[in-house]
Amino acid sequence: MVLFSGTKSYFYSSPILCKSTASNSNHSHAAHSLDAAYIKRAAQIADNSAGFSSPHPNFGCVIATHSGIVAGEGYLYAQGTKAAEVLAVEAAGGFSKGSTAYLNMEPGDCHGDQSAVSALVQAGITRVVVGIRHPLQHLHGNAIRSLRGQGLQVDVVGEDLKSKIMEEARKSCLLVNAPLIHRATSQVPFSVLKYAMTLDGKIATTSGHATWISSKKSRNRVFELRGRSDAIIVGGNTVRKDNPRLTARHGGGHTPIRIVMTQTFNLPEEANLWDISDVSTIVVTQRGARRSFQKLLASKGVEVVEFDILNPREVMEYFHDRGYLSILWECGGTLAASAISSGVIHKVFAFVAPKIIGGKNAPSPVGELGMVEMSQALDLIDVCFEQVGPDMLISGFLQPVPDLVPVIPSEDETFAIDPSITPYESRIIFFYKTWDPYGAFSNFSPHPIQMPDGSGAYATWSSVEHYYQAHKFVGVDEPVAKDCVEKIKFAKSPEEAARMGRSMQKQRPDLVRSDWEGLKIDVMYRALKCKFSIYPHLQSMLLSTAGSVLVEASPHDLFWGGGREGEGLNYLGRLLMLIRSEFLGECSSPSEITCEAL
Numbered sequence: 001m002v003l004f005s006g007t008k009s010y011f012y013s014s015p016i017l018c019k020s021t022a023s024n025s026n027h028s029h030a031a032h033s034l035d036a037a038y039i040k041r042a043a044q045i046a047d048n049s050a051g052f053s054s055p056h057p058n059f060g061c062v063i064a065t066h067s068g069i070v071a072g073e074g075y076l077y078a079q080g081t082k083a084a085e086v087l088a089v090e091a092a093g094g095f096s097k098g099s100t101a102y103l104n105m106e107p108g109d110c111h112g113d114q115s116a117v118s119a120l121v122q123a124g125i126t127r128v129v130v131g132i133r134h135p136l137q138h139l140h141g142n143a144i145r146s147l148r149g150q151g152l153q154v155d156v157v158g159e160d161l162k163s164k165i166m167e168e169a170r171k172s173c174l175l176v177n178a179p180l181i182h183r184a185t186s187q188v189p190f191s192v193l194k195y196a197m198t199l200d201g202k203i204a205t206t207s208g209h210a211t212w213i214s215s216k217k218s219r220n221r222v223f224e225l226r227g228r229s230d231a232i233i234v235g236g237n238t239v240r241k242d243n244p245r246l247t248a249r250h251g252g253g254h255t256p257i258r259i260v261m262t263q264t265f266n267l268p269e270e271a272n273l274w275d276i277s278d279v280s281t282i283v284v285t286q287r288g289a290r291r292s293f294q295k296l297l298a299s300k301g302v303e304v305v306e307f308d309i310l311n312p313r314e315v316m317e318y319f320h321d322r323g324y325l326s327i328l329w330e331c332g333g334t335l336a337a338s339a340i341s342s343g344v345i346h347k348v349f350a351f352v353a354p355k356i357i358g359g360k361n362a363p364s365p366v367g368e369l370g371m372v373e374m375s376q377a378l379d380l381i382d383v384c385f386e387q388v389g390p391d392m393l394i395s396g397f398l399q400p401v402p403d404l405v406p407v408i409p410s411e412d413e414t415f416a417i418d419p420s421i422t423p424y425e426s427r428i429i430f431f432y433k434t435w436d437p438y439g440a441f442s443n444f445s446p447h448p449i450q451m452p453d454g455s456g457a458y459a460t461w462s463s464v465e466h467y468y469q470a471h472k473f474v475g476v477d478e479p480v481a482k483d484c485v486e487k488i489k490f491a492k493s494p495e496e497a498a499r500m501g502r503s504m505q506k507q508r509p510d511l512v513r514s515d516w517e518g519l520k521i522d523v524m525y526r527a528l529k530c531k532f533s534i535y536p537h538l539q540s541m542l543l544s545t546a547g548s549v550l551v552e553a554s555p556h557d558l559f560w561g562g563g564r565e566g567e568g569l570n571y572l573g574r575l576l577m578l579i580r581s582e583f584l585g586e587c588s589s590p591s592e593i594t595c596e597a598l
């Protein structure tokens, strides 16, 4: 279970430290071991955010004093929350001075405010050890350069620190961000195929019955795997046979959405997956398949996305563009074979139960791959064996974690922020996720705003998203609505605020203020105006885009975003352009914004 703590402040003498101080002759070797141990520890705590930080990296930071004692730790909880380095120096307090900071990955300065770098510098850290450089080109090397420029000693594992133990430490850093590195390299989300099979290799009986093959303990483990994923995907036949729920029921943790892939759209009218009160479901299908049934599902709140060519690669490319980091495939053998053949599966988790069911036609975990000789078999890499209750869990990579040389090119071209840019130069700047070159324009960026409430008193909101989502329910005279506003206000991340606001709006439309549709643009405008007024560097970034069209590259949000093929209304982009014009003195601030005014 992932519990939010974000920071831990404690002092302990590590066993490695005892060794290192005991033997002076072996001092440099001991110091080296200490560096490796703390880099591994940084990777270990970074893993706490798996599922939450998507599609951004998992970051961990350990601060150790000159004498090798851990003074503070922190990890990035989710996108749009405080950087791991900020949390670690807060936890270490005065002990940061003269200490060493260990980072599993070079921080990425996505917002022009260098919060991680300045936290380390201001706290008086004198040395930084970096496990791996940031893999994205527009962020790669920036923080390291900046830290060195400010006089800190920066040692990068594998460059400045080389040895076998350092190689192991580096590997732990690659593994903790394997989904990110795979995603960035292959331009599809990191995909894990998970299945449960009997000892004789069956995933169901001949009749298609499959509950249960693996033990309760194994299935609990599956809930954890779900909690680390952005989405779980199954094929239409699994929906027809199993009527699954596909929820992460281990308590706490991230809640993935559910995806059904169906060519025929021959799906049941009633199914657990159509209950979207807690989690959303997206059905991806062939263009034109059973349109009337599509409408019926849409009326239940299920999202349907049509594809000209429905195959695992196209579908994964779409979810990559939608910002998904990792996907758990819990499908049967037919879809699994298709996904493996398309090259989109990166890792496999196979639960093997000590049971035999037999059956010549009972399905197996992977269908036809067209292989005829054993030499063609796919070998798993970095294989792990683990006993889970009575079952054996075998896991391994189908595709090795790519190394970071050469650097992975950024999706979007990086434009230098240049105030001399001519207003006549027209181009489109897309932004979406907070780590994009213009990611600070996203409502999920970690920039708190101060906004007046009904009585005129100012309150702080952790992000524009927190403010926007909560305002769906502001002023509604119902205790549940008031409670909802408070819960959203104190949501731990912008993503959680968004999830709470959206699901409450779906479940209890009666609690949404009656004037919301007419008001929402104005609410967003005011929040954005505040954000770009109080952060000078964000205002400069916005002004530097003068002459460019700003588009929120959300392929699914057709109101705030630009849509998949430019069919979206892009109101977020439009509001930003309006605010930019106001800052440039090209227009005055309107008293109230409506759709028509944009």
Ligand SMILES: NC(=O)C1=CN([C@@H]2O[C@H](COP(=O)(O)OP(=O)(O)OC[C@H]3O[C@@H](n4cnc5c(N)ncnc54)[C@H](OP(=O)(O)O)[C@@H]3O)[C@@H](O)[C@H]2O)C=CC1
Residues within 6 Å of the ligand: 194, 195, 196, 197, 202, 203, 204, 207, 208, 209, 210, 213, 234, 235, 236, 237, 238, 239, 241, 242, 261, 262, 263, 264, 265, 266, 267, 310, 311, 312, 330, 331, 332, 333, 334, 335, 336, 338, 363
């Ligand atoms: N033990 C385990 O771990 C699991 C067992 N199972 C069992 O497996 C059986 C179902 O297996 P299976 O039919 O393979 O599973 P799936 O339903 O997961 O996959 C096949 C279905 O996927 C859809 N699909 C869409 N695009 C493609 C594509 N490009 N290639 C292939 N399929 C596509 C089709 O749906 P459509 O027909 O709607 O067009 C197709 O029938 C059930 O008995 C179930 O209980 C299932 C999951 C896990």
Ligand SMILES: Nc1c(N[C@@H]2O[C@H](COP(=O)(O)O)[C@@H](O)[C@H]2O)[nH]c(=O)[nH]c1=O
Residues within 6 Å of the ligand: 195, 196, 210, 211, 212, 213, 214, 218, 219, 222, 234, 238, 242, 243, 244, 245, 246, 247, 330, 331, 351
């Ligand atoms: N039968 C089987 C699995 N089957 C998978 O789990 C899905 C059901 O999930 P849920 O409805 O959330 O409990 C089912 O459709 C299939 O994808 N998984 C396992 O770990 N072990 C098992 O023995």
